[in-house]
Amino acid sequence: MPTLDDLxxxxxxxxxxxxxxxxxxxxxxxxxxxxxxxxxxxxxxxDATNQALRATLNAFAQRLALDEHYAAHPDARPALHEVxxxxxxxxRSPLAERADLLQQxxxxxxxxxxxxxxxxVLLWATSLLMHGKRRSRGERISA
Amino acid sequence: MPARPSxxxxxxxxxxxxxxxxxxxxxxxxxxxxxxxxxxEAAATRNRRxxxxxxxxxxxxxxxxxxxxxxxxxxxxxxxLRVDDAALDTARANRAAALRxxxxxxxxxxVAEVAASVAAGKVTVLTADFSDIPSLLAAALSDAVVHRV
Numbered sequence: 001m002p003t004l005d006d007l008x009x010x011x012x013x014x015x016x017x018x019x020x021x022x023x024x025x026x027x028x029x030x031x032x033x034x035x036x037x038x039x040x041x042x043x044x045x046x047d048a049t050n051q052a053l054r055a056t057l058n059a060f061a062q063r064l065a066l067d068e069h070y071a072a073h074p075d076a077r078p079a080l081h082e083v084x085x086x087x088x089x090x091x092r093s094p095l096a097e098r099a100d101l102l103q104q105x106x107x108x109x110x111x112x113x114x115x116x117x118x119x120x121v122l123l124w125a126t127s128l129l130m131h132g133k134r135r136s137r138g139e140r141i142s143a
Numbered sequence: 144m145p146a147r148p149s150x151x152x153x154x155x156x157x158x159x160x161x162x163x164x165x166x167x168x169x170x171x172x173x174x175x176x177x178x179x180x181x182x183x184e185a186a187a188t189r190n191r192r193x194x195x196x197x198x199x200x201x202x203x204x205x206x207x208x209x210x211x212x213x214x215x216x217x218x219x220x221x222x223x224l225r226v227d228d229a230a231l232d233t234a235r236a237n238r239a240a241a242l243r244x245x246x247x248x249x250x251x252x253x254v255a256e257v258a259a260s261v262a263a264g265k266v267t268v269l270t271a272d273f274s275d276i277p278s279l280l281a282a283a284l285s286d287a288v289v290h291r292v
Binding site for chain 2: 004008011012051052055056058059061062063065066068069072073076078082083084085086087089090091092117118119
């Protein structure tokens with residue numbers, strides 16, 4: 001059974017060797033890729049495909065690595081509102097300074113979406129923030 | 144050709160880790176471990192929704208200063224968390240050298256150069272140094288934001 005370390009090892013391998021491969025692609029997706037290259041969105045179909053594949057594999061590895069870390073160190077897992085606050089910092093959102101709203105959002109959003117992630121919490125908190133601003137301006141808020 | 148609409152959801156972010164950030168990330172027992180780990184979790188959250196949305200960078204000189212091998216046998220090695228190396232080539236070393244008069248250590252200057260060289264998207268530097276890094280970023284004409292850990 002392959003492990004995360006096997007995946008990491010392959011992703012870290014700096015060897016410049018390449019190989020041709022036969023991948024069945026939907027014709028429409030292939031056409032979209034060609035159009036994207038012609039629009040200058042990617043240097044070549046080959047580069048775009050490899051970049052997308054690498055990004056996807058990196059995301060898989062990152063998720064698995066964190067899950068293994070939390071399994072070994074359960075206390076290290078941050079709360080959703082703490083992750084949402086980090087996302088707010090990255091987004092330059094004023095919610096980065098509103099831990100109170102993010103905690104409220106975490107509590108509320110999970111009642112409606114038990115598998116909510118930090119982006120869901122951030123979106124909910126953004127709504128709370130906007131409603132609070134409109135109320136303070138005396139505007140009506142329709143349901 | 145009509146102008147392409149801006150795709151809000153396609154915005155990219157880059158998180159640059161400085162010396163203390165990589166050190167506390169490597170130590171699960173460190174009091175600030177969670178403060179850095181939540182940013183890695185934030186990156187993973189976004190990357191699960193859209194692969195490549197958030198890139199993580201550690202300048203190689205930071206790793207040397209912190210004494211970290213990216214392949215370290217821990218659950219939070221930089222390789223496992225997909226924190227990429229950012230090395231200075233000749234042109235970038237020249238730009239970093241030009242920043243030296245703005246102050247800070249060699250590592251600080253390299254962190255600022257790496258942050259300033261990110262081609263697109265929003266850049267955030269995770270650092271414990273709230274004095275030298277901001278002034279270095281200003282000297283590099285970078286709009287990267289500094290967040291204290």
